Amino acid sequence: MTERLRRWSTVVVAGAIVLSVTAAARSAVPGAPAAPRLPAVRAATLHERYEANRRFLAESRDAAQRLDDTSRSQVLDRLAAPDRQFLTVSTEGDGLAVEVFGDLAGADRIAVVVPGSDTTIDTFDELGTKSASLNGGARALYAEMRRTAPGTRVAVVAWLGYHAPRTMSRDVAENGRAAAGGSELREFLAQLRSANATAPVALVCHSYGSVVCGSAVRDLDRASRRQLSGVAVVGSPGMGVASAAELRTDVPLWAGRGAQDWITDVPHVEVSILGRTFGFGADPVAPSFGARHFATGAGGHSDYFLPGSVPLHNLALIGLGRDGQVSHD
Incomplete structure (x- = not known):
């Protein structure tokens, strides 16, 4: 095994055994709205999906604000901007x-x-x-x-x-x-x-x-x-x-x-x-x-x-x- 590969393998093993705290996923926002029911992706339904996801993001932002989760609410506020088009969104x-x-x-x-x-x-x-x-x-x-x-x-x-x-x-x-x-x-x-x-x-x-x-x-x-x-x-x-x-x-x-x-x-x-x-x-x-x-x-x-x-x-x-x-x- 080359020295380069040995060093890489050591890093990989360490990562496999000890998970960094940065790897922990955020929990869903308590009280967040349910994900919207979206129509199947079709040319005729794109606008409906964009609008439904925009409303969902705005409602999720408001839920984060109620919990004083400033960081997440700011993220969701940007995503909910009226000029953005999301086919799919999950905040979980x-x-x-x-x-x-x-x-x-x-x-x-x-x-x-x-x-x-x-x-x-x-x-x-x-x-x-x-x-x-x-x-x-x-x-x-x-x-x-x-x-x-x-x-x-x-x-x-x-x-x-x-x-x-x-x-x-x-x-x-x-x-x-x-x-x-x-x-x-x-x-x-x-x-x-x-x-x-x-x-x-x-x-x-x-x-x-x-x-x-x-x-x-x-x-x-x-x-x-x-x-x-x-x-x-x-x-x-x-x-x-x-x-x-x-x-x-x-x-x-x-x-x-x-x-x-x-x-x-x-x-x-x-x-x-x-x-x-x-x-x-x-x-x-x-x-x-x-x-x-x-x-x-x-x-x-x-x-x-x-x-x-x-x-x-x-x-x-x-x-x-x-x-x-x-x-x-």
């Missing part, structure tokens, strides 16, 4: 939230951003920095796609449809959350077809989100495979497979990693320790993996969606299906 525990930018039913192209660890309803709008958050990244991608192709109707979905692991927890080194998230993502892609059956859909997967995407893509149904136009992973610890061929899809698979991304130092392996399996397989940016590479510049793990950056522009091109214009390292 770490929460779930699926936000739409643009006209989902009328879009010519759709991109779905799948986030990594530490993404919760509380960090949805800001995770260290605005651009590092799911909302910030999806919003920036939407703006860049519109800037790049002003004549194309686009929509971007910020998809927190799974319970992302915390960085300081054993879950972040295992694939349990990714397997559950992959199942949810497959279901969501089927729902998208009900809202818009013609727009090609690209998956943009960051960090642990790339493990979720790998799990989803491996077992997509035929209709979802036909609608999928591309998959891009950035800052990936692996996709849970040994090569791109194991994903069983003909769509372009893109992989990028910034020069200062700390994920470079994480061994891309699967190891069994104390009866548990840790790691997510081969490195998607390795030549042997079989993915296409795109330029990502000198940024770090949280810099892929920075407005004006090389990686953001390339992700927009992938979302638009303009593969021939994507720049390479």
Whole structure:
């Protein structure tokens, strides 16, 4: 075992045995309203879902205010803003939230951003920095796609449809959350077809989100495979497979990693320790993996969606299906 792998294994074992207090999920707000009964996702029901979720968020905010939970009430107040469009919301525990930018039913192209660890309803709008958050990244991608192709109707979905692991927890080194998230993502892609059956859909997967995407893509149904136009992973610890061929899809698979991304130092392996399996397989940016590479510049793990950056522009091109214009390292 190499020294690098030995150090990583030690960290993983420690995380598996001792759970950080940051991994503890928040409890649901006592007295919070019941989740709304929502119609099935269809082009004709999108507005109804947006309005119902907006009311639910406002009622949940008021419940948090009554309990003097200032932090959560401020989060919910931002999410309940009249210009925001949520297909799905849950305030229980770490929460779930699926936000739409643009006209989902009328879009010519759709991109779905799948986030990594530490993404919760509380960090949805800001995770260290605005651009590092799911909302910030999806919003920036939407703006860049519109800037790049002003004549194309686009929509971007910020998809927190799974319970992302915390960085300081054993879950972040295992694939349990990714397997559950992959199942949810497959279901969501089927729902998208009900809202818009013609727009090609690209998956943009960051960090642990790339493990979720790998799990989803491996077992997509035929209709979802036909609608999928591309998959891009950035800052990936692996996709849970040994090569791109194991994903069983003909769509372009893109992989990028910034020069200062700390994920470079994480061994891309699967190891069994104390009866548990840790790691997510081969490195998607390795030549042997079989993915296409795109330029990502000198940024770090949280810099892929920075407005004006090389990686953001390339992700927009992938979302638009303009593969021939994507720049390479």
